[in-house]
Amino acid sequence: MSTAETTYRDALNAALHRAMHAHPETLVFGEDVAAPGGVFGVTRGLADEFGDRVFDTPISENAILGAALGASLVGRRPVVEIMWADFLFVGLDQLVNGAANVRWLTEGRMTAPLTVRTQQGALTSSSAQHSRCVEAMLCHVPGLKVGMPSNPADAYAMLLAAIADDDPAIVIEHRAIYDQRGEIDADAPVEAAAGARVVRQGADVTVVALSRMVGVALRAAELLAAEGIDAEVVDPRWLSPFDWATVEASIAKSTRLVVVHEAVRTCGFGAEVAALAAERGFWHLDGPVVRITAPDCPKPSAPSLEAVAIPDAERVARGVRRAMAGSSDDQEST
């Protein structure tokens, strides 16, 4: 075991280096990823080390995703960067109508082993076209795998898992935590692209939190601990495939469920977790599921507006208190 402390950004970079060494068929391309090393610096140094296996593309998201698909059908393992998750929509056809169908259509005779890296989240006044959280839209497409690493260790492990996986996978990074530090295990075996993790043990309430909200939920758990509420925090890590068993085991113990995400509320991933809880976990629960999400409006620019659009620890704590009280009053959605 070779552990090292690094940032979320550098953990991703280390994963790319390792994957390119491990899989000679791996290519890295996207806008500004080669010479500039990516606008967020995730692909720094790759072009120097791997030459023409790393290259810059025009601002053509459809071509990036379509070429990744085409190359993946004939033996390459492309890892492409879509600079902002919002830009996925420009070329999403190639994932939704293309890559997601390949294995199913051909009964497994063809696969599309491509990985899309992108980043999302609301911060620094980025507004409605540079802040959207897209995960639920991708999870609605059978055939795509969707992961959201919340810390450096998962950034490393999950990106490696995505690249090694023979299905199209989207790894959604969070821009707010590129500088977050943590340990990675550089020699750990490559994981499967699946599996949730209980990141804080607790007895009283289960808080399922996505991406950056894992950190927020952990801070909320500390606030609640002072009040005698012992929250268990579950990080799903992969939303598709979703590890319901880990969540179910947690609510079987805690009997209360709160879901926290930065995406908007309606048809967000929290709706799926709540639906699974109602279908498969109903008899475990002693009260209504509570969702803590962004409000159902586009993401704003003004700092005063942006601040209320993103759940913080105080809001999560309030949601947990509602869950503990058995209150289904969700007027305070945020």
Next chain:
Amino acid sequence: MTGPETVAAFRTMVTIREFENHAAQLRNRGVIVCSLHLANGHEAIAVGAHAALGSSDTVNATYRGHHWAIACGIPLEALFGEFMGRATGVNGGRGGAGFFADPDHRFLGENGIVGAGAAIGAGAALAARYDGSGRVALTAFGDGALNQGAVHEAMSFAAILSLPVVFVCENNGYAEYTPTESMFPAGSLEDRAAIYGFPGVAVDGGDLRAVRETVSEAAARARAGGGPTLVVATARRLAGHHTHDAEQYRPEGEKARWAEESDPIIRLRAAILGEGLADEDELARIEGDARADVRAAADAAAAQPASDPAQLEQHVYG
């Protein structure tokens, strides 16, 4: 093309026509339920272009892609099975007539999105930079697709990277229900290639040997590192957009006139006879054999079991 190659190509073209016409009949009888977009009038494009490709080259196309599939050698029974929803279809009945793929014949797939395949073809060409295959990727689409963003992006991307791709635009006179010329206000279709910096060439898509020659040059150029070419092959769509298209948007008598003037099979037949590459008896025998093969394939496919509902959710993930 040698005489025997030309006669063999004639047989493939006749097979395609018989296949499409028989599929349409089966659709009318309810044996086939899925939508059919026939390639009548396009036969020389697929057969001529495929004759120009090598053994590692790939093809992808759109939902109007049966002619490409047959040119690539996908068995007729597997195609009929796919159209009929049979477990033995090329994709087990999962894709139907407008969306199937067959890696065994390097057919990377039809696509229901008219321009999406151009980027996929560019990707198959991209892979050739690394795998030493010398692969050329041929990607076919219609005239309407030239107005879709994916095609612009794919051409720009392929030009920048000098990818070994041949873009084949089958200009059949109609973008679905809309006359092609009404959607191209400036210049000829092939002129668009110039803005990306690679050659755009027009070819008579009803002339088998002209198509083969043009695509051969484009493929050779691509293989030699010269980058993409846009080949605009003009065809006449001798069918509707799909089989249940009433075609009220077409001028009276246009289709019959087009068939009379420019049916590529009639043209090739006359050329073969004129050049003495085969005689009337041989061509009649080929036509009869092709018809019989198509019917036998359809009958065999129809006798196969329906796609198994128990399999529906399999192969979504590995």
